[in-house]
Amino acid sequence: MVKMDEKVFTTYEERIEILKKRNMNINTRSSIHRNVIREYNYYNIINAYKDPFLEKNSENEQYINGTTPNQLLALYKFDEALRMILLKYLLQIEEKMKHYITQAFFEFFLNDENLSEAEKDTLHKDTTYLDVSYYDTSTSKKQSTHSGFQSKAYSQINFQYEKDNSSIKKYKDEHGYIPMWVLFNVLMFGNISKLFTILKKEIKIKIMQFMDITWPYQLEEETINQFEATLEILTLARNICAHNERLYCFKHNISLKDRYLSFKNVLPTPEDENFSDKANMKFSIFSVVFLISKFIEKKEKRSMLNEIKKEFNKLEKELSTIKIDDVLSYMKMPKNWKEKLT
Numbered sequence: 528m529v530k531m532d533e534k535v536f537t538t539y540e541e542r543i544e545i546l547k548k549r550n551m552n553i554n555t556r557s558s559i560h561r562n563v564i565r566e567y568n569y570y571n572i573i574n575a576y577k578d579p580f581l582e583k584n585s586e587n588e589q590y591i592n593g594t595t596p597n598q599l600l601a602l603y604k605f606d607e608a609l610r611m612i613l614l615k616y617l618l619q620i621e622e623k624m625k626h627y628i629t630q631a632f633f634e635f636f637l638n639d640e641n642l643s644e645a646e647k648d649t650l651h652k653d654t655t656y657l658d659v660s661y662y663d664t665s666t667s668k669k670q671s672t673h674s675g676f677q678s679k680a681y682s683q684i685n686f687q688y689e690k691d692n693s694s695i696k697k698y699k700d701e702h703g704y705i706p707m708w709v710l711f712n713v714l715m716f717g718n719i720s721k722l723f724t725i726l727k728k729e730i731k732i733k734i735m736q737f738m739d740i741t742w743p744y745q746l747e748e749e750t751i752n753q754f755e756a757t758l759e760i761l762t763l764a765r766n767i768c769a770h771n772e773r774l775y776c777f778k779h780n781i782s783l784k785d786r787y788l789s790f791k792n793v794l795p796t797p798e799d800e801n802f803s804d805k806a807n808m809k810f811s812i813f814s815v816v817f818l819i820s821k822f823i824e825k826k827e828k829r830s831m832l833n834e835i836k837k838e839f840n841k842l843e844k845e846l847s848t849i850k851i852d853d854v855l856s857y858m859k860m861p862k863n864w865k866e867k868l869t
Contacts, residue, residue, distance in 0.1 A: 560595060578776075579857045580848060595848075605842040609812075612834045624758070625711040651704070653704050662727070676718065679714070683713045728751070753784060775858050777811065778810055778811060788821050801856075816831075
């Protein structure tokens, strides 16, 4: 016997009846309404995007009067477009980080007077640059991070070699080693973010300078910690985008200080009507868009904001039971988000 809370398969007709009982307006003679239920994954559309359309404080899950399937589909497509927009710029930041880590790592050690010429001559080889002695392993957590990164690096090298990855196979067969800049091509943002946490402090500072991050001298350690938090947030967002998960209602629990990157300048002030949402905005998709905007060129920033605005405009035209401000509120984004970030 099926338990009350178990999720069982339902037919097309059963899904329509369930939604009608929950006050969704479904016209079975409308091909648009039928196609949303029939052609899209029920969970991906209905369950994933229903919340903004539900009556507040309703004991039973009930939709706001006039809610139609195509409005949920419009929100789904908005989220899909938002993922594609942000992923494009997140990948740019990922490439920058890979380049800057490589640049800063070699600049530091090739100019290190404590390093012998023999060691410098082999620095480009994975057996050297992956060695624990080149990293900050001052805590047990950092030791574990290095061990995990080193293991991941070699497992990826072996995996890509077996797949006949041209660059990995070429260097392994012809030279017997994999340079850092080649290895980074087969590592993900999450791997690179973890690597940053165990780099020598001087290398971290150089990378942050490459990224145009500045700070008062007394806040150096704090800024390094905040940048590590930034990479963690962007990694979470990048993975959501890459795996087609819901992004518009993205939330994290990683704290960014108001003074970091002048975050406070884009957050609501006591005079703003949405000041009560300030704390939530710091942990929402708004924080992701803010961080991305700080690490791309001004021209690209304008393009990104315009692309997002265009998708909001398209969504607004499809909504009838809720307003675009309701969606912004659900996303924990200020109504004047574009002006704030420009």
